[in-house]
Amino acid sequence: MNRIFSGIQPTGNLHLGNYLGAIRNWVALQRDYDCIFCIVDLHALTQPQDPVQLRNSTREVTAAYIAAGIDPERCLIFNQSTVAVHSELAWLLSCYTPLGWLNRMTQFKEKAGKQRDMASLGLYSYPVLMAADILAYKATHVPVGEDQKQHLELARDIAGAFNRRYGVEFFPLPEPQIFGAATRVMSLRDGSKKMSKSDSSDYSRINMTDDADTIALKIQKAKTDPEPLPGDEAGLANRPEAANLLGIYAALTDATLEAAVARFAGQNFSTFKKELADVAVAVLGRIGGEMRRRSARGRSPSHICARSRTSSACCAPEAGSGRGSRVGSGRDFRPAFCRIPRKLALPSRIAAVS
Numbered sequence: 001m002n003r004i005f006s007g008i009q010p011t012g013n014l015h016l017g018n019y020l021g022a023i024r025n026w027v028a029l030q031r032d033y034d035c036i037f038c039i040v041d042l043h044a045l046t047q048p049q050d051p052v053q054l055r056n057s058t059r060e061v062t063a064a065y066i067a068a069g070i071d072p073e074r075c076l077i078f079n080q081s082t083v084a085v086h087s088e089l090a091w092l093l094s095c096y097t098p099l100g101w102l103n104r105m106t107q108f109k110e111k112a113g114k115q116r117d118m119a120s121l122g123l124y125s126y127p128v129l130m131a132a133d134i135l136a137y138k139a140t141h142v143p144v145g146e147d148q149k150q151h152l153e154l155a156r157d158i159a160g161a162f163n164r165r166y167g168v169e170f171f172p173l174p175e176p177q178i179f180g181a182a183t184r185v186m187s188l189r190d191g192s193k194k195m196s197k198s199d200s201s202d203y204s205r206i207n208m209t210d211d212a213d214t215i216a217l218k219i220q221k222a223k224t225d226p227e228p229l230p231g232d233e234a235g236l237a238n239r240p241e242a243a244n245l246l247g248i249y250a251a252l253t254d255a256t257l258e259a260a261v262a263r264f265a266g267q268n269f270s271t272f273k274k275e276l277a278d279v280a281v282a283v284l285g286r287i288g289g290e291m292r293r294r295s296a297r298g299r300s301p302s303h304i305c306a307r308s309r310t311s312s313a314c315c316a317p318e319a320g321s322g323r324g325s326r327v328g329s330g331r332d333f334r335p336a337f338c339r340i341p342r343k344l345a346l347p348s349r350i351a352a353v354s
């Protein structure tokens, strides 16, 4: 069976972009694929994190998965830091990844900004950890929003480099699944910027836990332009805010952008925004309520998913650390005096978020 791996960082507020670009598609795909949905807490450590907040966000993302309709009986749900092979395989794969490939990553350039030399090695090599997440399970498909496309191309390149090096077809080349009418949801304050957890303005995004009044207010205040809505898709050129809001409407109602444009052709924004608010509240209100209830119960991924024993699905030991591993490293030679002194063990507050 084809296997899906995807994940979300537990950093800040989950928003409409995460829902429409990722989670919503996962719910539909879980019927036809073997699915692994991870809460990628090691990725979150590429930026400074408060340990208590990170634990809470990990629970909130888990609650979002379940509230949105991911079935834990059918899918594997766990947080990344509980399965050591992600980091282990990331190291191996980093040895097959030329620096030139990482230098092309636009997300690193954006996040590091002008302080490039001060950015952490983790932020720089983050796409290799992402490749390891996917390849550790030999995932064949990866449903994500458009902003992750470049990272997925890199994962395919790394898998290909490994396979070529050993003359094998060991890792499948994972296929990105980027679909729906809102693969890149933009900020409600600026149609040229991606909706993001880290935007300082809460009015730039609709959080998955916002209540009905807040959702309606944010849509009412969303930036627009002075023209009525266009009669066809071509009329959306150079109107980023109109394109974004109509794309959101189309995605929330399971329609095409073309149908959404036709539905509101020639109308003013205020009428359209009222209808958009109604559909957003209908979809997100229920999910947000369920998330708040689940988060209040404080259940962690390991409580929610009894099936989180990933070792049987995982191919990382075969790749590089078990007996007979492809790369020739691994457990054949056991150092006699290798015991980690207690004081060197990871502090529990960052070691396990579960």
Ligand code: TYM
Pocket (backbone or CB within 6 Å): 005, 006, 007, 008, 009, 010, 017, 018, 019, 020, 021, 022, 040, 043, 129, 130, 133, 134, 142, 143, 144, 145, 146, 147, 148, 151, 182, 183, 184, 185, 186, 194, 195, 196
């Ligand atoms: P993250 O946590 O930034 O986002 C999680 C998912 O939400 C999508 N997304 C969006 N989609 C549409 N519009 C937006 N404005 C928007 N913002 C976010 C993202 O594309 C993503 O699908 N590196 C990843 C997490 C990750 C991962 C993986 C994903 C780590 N390992 C392996 C897939 C497979 C990230 O930071 O996503």
